[in-house]
Amino acid sequence: MQRTAVMTTTSTITTSAAPGRADYSQLIKNGESLILSDDSKIIYGADMREHTTFMIGGRADAYIEVSSPEGLIQAVSGARASGIPYFILGGGSNLLIDDKGIAGIVIKNRYKNITVLDPQNFDYLIPAISREELEKSVFLLIGSGTKLSEVVNFACDNALTGCEFLAGIPGTFGGAVYGNAGAYGKGVGDLVVMAKLIDAASAVCCVERDFFNFNYRASRLKTTKDLLLSAVIRLRRGEEKAVKSEVDKIITERHLKHPPEYIGCAGSYFKNVTPVTPNARRIAAGYFLELAGAKDMKYGCAEVYSKHANFIINPGGASCAEVLRLAAALKSKVLEKFGVMLEEEVLHVK
Numbered sequence: 001m002q003r004t005a006v007m008t009t010t011s012t013i014t015t016s017a018a019p020g021r022a023d024y025s026q027l028i029k030n031g032e033s034l035i036l037s038d039d040s041k042i043i044y045g046a047d048m049r050e051h052t053t054f055m056i057g058g059r060a061d062a063y064i065e066v067s068s069p070e071g072l073i074q075a076v077s078g079a080r081a082s083g084i085p086y087f088i089l090g091g092g093s094n095l096l097i098d099d100k101g102i103a104g105i106v107i108k109n110r111y112k113n114i115t116v117l118d119p120q121n122f123d124y125l126i127p128a129i130s131r132e133e134l135e136k137s138v139f140l141l142i143g144s145g146t147k148l149s150e151v152v153n154f155a156c157d158n159a160l161t162g163c164e165f166l167a168g169i170p171g172t173f174g175g176a177v178y179g180n181a182g183a184y185g186k187g188v189g190d191l192v193v194m195a196k197l198i199d200a201a202s203a204v205c206c207v208e209r210d211f212f213n214f215n216y217r218a219s220r221l222k223t224t225k226d227l228l229l230s231a232v233i234r235l236r237r238g239e240e241k242a243v244k245s246e247v248d249k250i251i252t253e254r255h256l257k258h259p260p261e262y263i264g265c266a267g268s269y270f271k272n273v274t275p276v277t278p279n280a281r282r283i284a285a286g287y288f289l290e291l292a293g294a295k296d297m298k299y300g301c302a303e304v305y306s307k308h309a310n311f312i313i314n315p316g317g318a319s320c321a322e323v324l325r326l327a328a329a330l331k332s333k334v335l336e337k338f339g340v341m342l343e344e345e346v347l348h349v350k
């Protein structure tokens with residue numbers, strides 16, 4: 001088996017774990033043969049600022065990239081067998097990594113795949129959907145490390161409708177399923193038909209959509225040790241021009257309210273608020289934040305984005321501690337003014 005130790009700036013720096021947390025580097029070195037497959041590379045002491053859209057965070061004891069299902073399975077089962085904590089990283093677009101970094105191994109998932117499947121395999125969906133609806137459907141197998149933008153581009157190029165709402169959301173399909181990412185009242189879970197998981201025993205199993213208990217920014221993956229390997233989604237044949245124009249419209253809207261990529265950010269910091277009346281729409285957290293004066297607030301180098309009160313940004317040099325302090329101050333303001341307790345959408349990884 002070929003193993004590659006990548007000599008980058010980060011890998012050559014001799015690093016030890018931040019004070020106050022365990023250092024698994026030696027254990028990882030001992031278990032490398034269990035963890036690494038032919039397609040994976042390892043970096044010790046990787047700077048997590050380089051791997052997240054927030055551009056914040058300390059070092060990971062080790063970081064590997066995998067680009068095949070076998071590589072992902074081997075990395076996860078190897079880490080588990082060696083007793084090494086691991087963290088699955090998608091696009092790093094919904095994360096606030098702690099200044100102490102990540103103990104154990106970060107497994108960056110680059111398993112990309114988009115394959116059109118034979119629709120006859122899905123006849124069993126009748127009568128949950130009509131025969132007519134099934135005939136208009138196109139089923140795609142998506143590797144969990146595929147970027148959402150790649151799925152949207154594929155849909156545009158092949159005149160498939162149904163996933164336009166994902167346009168402009170960064171990150172991978174795996175990360176999107178984990179948090180049921182979405183917009184305009186729709187979530188990625190609405191598209192999922194079935195999926196392959198790596199379960200808690202590191203075996204691969206198939207599950208139907210119901211398994212995930214999709215809800216607003218939630219899926220069952222948040223409460224189990226299961227990892228998404230791939231998923232089958234259902235789109236419909238559409239009209240190329242209409243699909244492309246809807247995607248362009250959404251991307252243009254996003255450019256107007258989102259910061260440019262060189263500014264650190266992890267999207268909406270807080271979840272939208274559950275209304276008191278049943279079946280009413282969620283109220284944007286940004287609405288409360290704006291009225292509470294969030295846009296004028298900053299702490300250290302972390303600040304609220306001037307065009308979006310629910311975006312905390314890192315224009316450069318912000319620490320995790322500063323973001324947490326700012327977020328706590330924002331929550332207090334909204335609680336004080338409206339009696340509403342905001343809940344974080346961005347995941348603090350420590």
Ligand SMILES: Cc1cc2nc3c(=O)[nH]c(=O)nc-3n(C[C@H](O)[C@H](O)[C@H](O)COP(=O)(O)OP(=O)(O)OC[C@H]3O[C@@H](n4cnc5c(N)ncnc54)[C@H](O)[C@@H]3O)c2cc1C
Nearest residue numbers: 090091092093094171172174175176178181182227228267
């Ligand atoms: C500018 C900007 C705009 C955004 N707009 C939106 C929006 O409109 N709607 C929205 O919902 N989100 C939005 N986000 C947040 C983010 O893009 C999404 O939540 C995205 O789906 C996260 O995917 P990721 O691959 O980056 O996951 P990561 O941030 O890498 O990880 C998130 C979580 O998913 C887990 N995970 C990753 N892959 C897997 C896997 N294969 N199996 C199991 N668990 C896995 C990770 O371990 C982690 O716990 C935005 C972010 C930014 C920066």
